[in-house]
Amino acid sequence: MIEATELTKRYGDRTAVDGLSFTVRPGRVTGFLGPNGAGKSTTMRLVLGLDRPTGGRVTVAGRPYAELRAPLCTVGSLLDAGGVHGGRSAYQHLAALAASNGLPRRRVGDVLDLVGLPPATARKRAKGFSLGMGQRLGIAAALLGDPEVLLLDEPVNGLDTEGVRWIRDLMKSLAAQGRTVFLSSHLMSEMELTADHLIVIGKGRLLADTTVRDFIASHSRVHTRVRAPEAEKLRALLEAKGADVSLDPRGGWRVDGPDTAAIGDLARDHGLALHELAPAHSSLEEVYTALSQDAQEYTAHATTEVPR
Template sequence: MIEVQGVTRTYGGFTAVDDVTFRCEPGRVTGFLGPNGAGKSTTMRIMVGLTAATKGTVTIDGLPFHQIPNPGRHVGVLLDASAQHGGRSGREVLTLGARMMGLPDSRVDEMLTLVSLTPSEAKRKIRNYSLGMKQRLGIAHALLGDPKVLILDEPANGLDPAGIRWMRGLLKSYADRGGTVLLSSHLLHEVEQVADEMILIGRGRIVAQGDRETLLRQAGPSQALVTSLDNPALAAALEADGVASEVAGTGLRVHASTETVGRAALAAGIVLTDLRSGGAGLEDLFLELTADTQREGNPA
């Protein structure tokens, strides 16, 4: 478990992180979302003792990071995939990590296989790695000590679509085994597919948090976009149930949930060819709550 309580970090007159409080539970993937410069990376650096908090505390399973014995066996960290010595090979990096943690060298081979780095790639110098290969090596290093907690900053950067899907499955299975995962990103769609809970941060402050359903309720009332083989008949059936709708393109925009629309169509015997949510989504909520931090539409 990760517990962040009232964490603030200031640099002179600038506040990078402002009274941030949240908790990451075991068995869950927590997405930490915000625009570039919102304070995500600073918060994560504070968690692992690389940056001191001006005030507030962070504990991992009840202890500050610097008090955790052999921390790599308890907390896996990936904050910057490019922060490895470019003159070392991937295998050398993992071997040094394994020996520092008191692990057998066989663990290195297990991790290289897990992240799909081939024997020839493992022998190459990191300066010759692509960003995606560096990310895979960084994930291997974070998982090396079989930790109970993972703290990952933008781990999908540089991965191709197959790599991103692989990473999602890896993190989900890790949480399903009882692990705690904190995953930061500025890409909402990427995190939405794997996170059980999401924390939105803007200008160093938490602006929203909760699971997907909770955040969608905050985004606004339910709406649906629907197309059927008989749109006028569907509109009439919805009106009879007290549900308003209007024409939208080749279909209808309905001021109700997709479930309500589906039930009305079934009762009226109308075939639907398309039915989807048409209300404000998580992306709309994200952009609305962090609007004053976006470069687009905000002159310097």
């Protein structure tokens, strides 16, 4: 379990984390969301004792990180997969970590096999690794001590489709074993598939601490997905009734305003066939974007001109 109480971190006159309180519980995958500059990386560094809080406290398994007797056996972390000496092989890197933490050498082979790095690859120097291979090595290091708590920042970065599915299944299986899994990512579609619970922050402050389902339901706008052979004619009729009609990423129209019954009646009255008429909720990405909009530190503005 990870517990933060009024956690605060200031750098000069800038407050990166502002009175943040939350609990990451075992037995579920907890997603950690926030826009760039929200304080996610700082919070993770505070959890791992890499930064000292200005105020408040954070504990892992009931203790500050610095007081853990066997840190690697309690907490496994991945903050920067590139933080490996390029001249060492994957095997040497993990063997050194194992030796420094009193772990048996056999754990190196176990985790290399678990993350899908074969012996021939594990003997190569890390500087020749692709981004995806580096991520697998970083995850292997996080799992080396068989920890009860896992803290991972963008673990699917650089992974291919098979790798993304693998890390998703791994996170879920570790949580099912009763471990604490704390996962930060900007990939909302993947977070929606992986996480059970969400902690959302903006400008260093807590915005939400709830289940994924409740987060979407409480902030979602119900709309209707419609597909029809005479799509443009249907769109014109809907807009004439005051509906907001836009393209749905999955095909057809997204209709805000009238409910499914009203849309079905309108199509029937004008002799239009419907191939799909289904109520739908906003995705996690849509809900998160709307909620965190005011907490964005860096915002790009749409333009049709490229600066010269």
